[in-house]
Amino acid sequence: MDKLLIRGGRPLNGEVLVSGAKNAALPELCAALLTAEPVTLLNVPQLQDVSTMLKLIRNMGVSAERSQDGTVRIDAGGLNTPEAPYELVKTMRASVLALGPLLARFGEATVSLPGGCAIGSRPVDQHIKGLAAMGAEIVVEHGYMIAKLPAGWTRLRGARITTDMVTVTGTENFLMAAALAEGETVLENAAQEPEISDLAEMLIAMGARIEGHGTSRIRIQGVDQLHGCTHRVVADRIEAGTFLCAVAATGGDVVLRHGRADHLDAVIEKLREAGATVQAVDGGIRVHSAGGATLKAQGFRTTEYPGFPTDMQAQFMALNCIAQGTATVTETIFENRFMHVNELVRLGARIQVDGKVAVIEGLASTSARLSGATVMATDLRASASLVIAGLVADGETVVDRIYHLDRGYDCMEAKLRGLGADIERMKA
Numbered sequence: 001m002d003k004l005l006i007r008g009g010r011p012l013n014g015e016v017l018v019s020g021a022k023n024a025a026l027p028e029l030c031a032a033l034l035t036a037e038p039v040t041l042l043n044v045p046q047l048q049d050v051s052t053m054l055k056l057i058r059n060m061g062v063s064a065e066r067s068q069d070g071t072v073r074i075d076a077g078g079l080n081t082p083e084a085p086y087e088l089v090k091t092m093r094a095s096v097l098a099l100g101p102l103l104a105r106f107g108e109a110t111v112s113l114p115g116g117c118a119i120g121s122r123p124v125d126q127h128i129k130g131l132a133a134m135g136a137e138i139v140v141e142h143g144y145m146i147a148k149l150p151a152g153w154t155r156l157r158g159a160r161i162t163t164d165m166v167t168v169t170g171t172e173n174f175l176m177a178a179a180l181a182e183g184e185t186v187l188e189n190a191a192q193e194p195e196i197s198d199l200a201e202m203l204i205a206m207g208a209r210i211e212g213h214g215t216s217r218i219r220i221q222g223v224d225q226l227h228g229c230t231h232r233v234v235a236d237r238i239e240a241g242t243f244l245c246a247v248a249a250t251g252g253d254v255v256l257r258h259g260r261a262d263h264l265d266a267v268i269e270k271l272r273e274a275g276a277t278v279q280a281v282d283g284g285i286r287v288h289s290a291g292g293a294t295l296k297a298q299g300f301r302t303t304e305y306p307g308f309p310t311d312m313q314a315q316f317m318a319l320n321c322i323a324q325g326t327a328t329v330t331e332t333i334f335e336n337r338f339m340h341v342n343e344l345v346r347l348g349a350r351i352q353v354d355g356k357v358a359v360i361e362g363l364a365s366t367s368a369r370l371s372g373a374t375v376m377a378t379d380l381r382a383s384a385s386l387v388i389a390g391l392v393a394d395g396e397t398v399v400d401r402i403y404h405l406d407r408g409y410d411c412m413e414a415k416l417r418g419l420g421a422d423i424e425r426m427k428a
């Protein structure tokens with residue numbers, strides 16, 4: 001297993017390019033299954049999850065070519081096996097996104113249950129409930145969701161779907177299914193994340209009729225057929241937010257090219273309150289900071305977009321660890337998303353967890369500092385928080401199990417090195 005070796009203490013300066021968003025690219029690769037015509041996606045990030053998704057759709061009989069420049073050409077004209085087997089699904093929960101498009105285009109789908117993951121149990125009951133409201137008959141047997149249309153039906157039927165909670169991939173599954181359903185679908189309590197809007201824009205470019213994306217009520221008028229399109233994947237706000245926290249913590253001055261400040265309001269507001277300077281600039285975001293010890297720790301609660309993203313909680317916590325004062329962080333989305341805490345504590349952080357709440361005593365108020373050690377990455381964003389902590393810790397930090405990081409960050413260590421960090425990958 002690859003590891004990262006980081007020698008902490010260097011500021012970050014210069015420019016870095018923000019890649020396309022993992023959480024937009026994955027549903028958009030699935031959206032290409034909705035048509036027999038070729039689809040071209042631009043700005044697709046080089047990530048393990050994207051490789052897994054390509055493997056999954058190729059296994060269905062789809063042709064998918066990926067170029068070095070981030071272009072992926074998908075032709076689902078030959079799709080002959082509407083199935084997502086466990087072997088390909090087990091490492092990536094987003095494979096549940098195949099369910100909606102397969103059912104909508106073929107009237108049947110067999111998709112393995114994705115299972116839990118380190119951050120929580122992550123059930124898919126709402127996906128099943130919503131698609132059932134559109135008429136799908138879904139049984140769960142032997143670890144698979146087996147879905148089909150009722151006898152005599154040729155298409156799903158539009159419905160009003162109100163989920164029990166806001167679900168991002170659930171909303172995406174319903175959007176894709178509804179695009180080809182008969183009649184109108186109304187999604188109440190829909191997720192409003194920028195990746196939902198990006199997917200909706202792609203579907204509209206394919207001929208879908210969608211209104212209200214980006215709000216909590218989305219209306220979709222189903223059409224008979226969708227056609228091919230070319231779509232550029234939106235910039236990754238979580239990758240951008242991770243770099244913002246890294247620069248705020250280490251100190252320095254960095255421009256994030258293609259970063260979308262308008263997708264990061266909640267995080268940027270907290271960074272400003274902490275004392276970093278963050279501005280939207282032409283084509284990106286600029287962050288300037290004197291470093292973590294000059295910053296004030298900030299409390300926050302994770303909530304659905306436009307609130308503070310759960311996918312940024314761990315990275316901001318690393319910054320809080322070295323700031324002044326005490327902050328309370330509440331994780332409301334996933335029940336087990338403090339796995340990074342014990343590892344940060346191994347680096348010298350002072351954090352107490354009680355259920356959903358973590359209280360961080362910033363080290364700048366004390367005489368202590370983070371000190372390098374070997375730590376274990378437990379999930380994607382936990383890995384990123386350990387990298388940030390390693391960048392500011394005294395001495396050497398080794399982050400083990402970075403396959404989690406590779407799932408969702410495109411060349412992270414090369415990008416950080418380009419900004420002046422002392423970081424290298426140790427191959428297994």
Ligand SMILES: CC(=O)N[C@H]1[C@@H](OP(=O)(O)OP(=O)(O)OC[C@H]2O[C@@H](n3ccc(=O)[nH]c3=O)[C@H](O)[C@@H]2O)O[C@H](CO)[C@@H](O)[C@@H]1O
Pocket residue numbers: 022023026093094120121122123124125126127128165166167168169170310311333334335
């Ligand atoms: C590929 C992708 O886009 N992943 C993102 C997506 O995950 P994902 O779409 O899986 O997360 P959801 O928005 O669905 O989850 C929100 C909450 O609802 C619960 N829930 C969800 C569906 C369901 O059927 N039943 C149920 O109980 C989940 O366990 C969780 O507690 O949104 C999360 C919340 O912003 C992010 O952390 C992930 O990075």
Ligand SMILES: C=C(OP(=O)(O)O)C(=O)O
Pocket residue numbers: 023093094117119311380381408
């Ligand atoms: C939890 C995440 O992703 P996934 O839903 O793919 O596990 C994430 O991107 O932080």
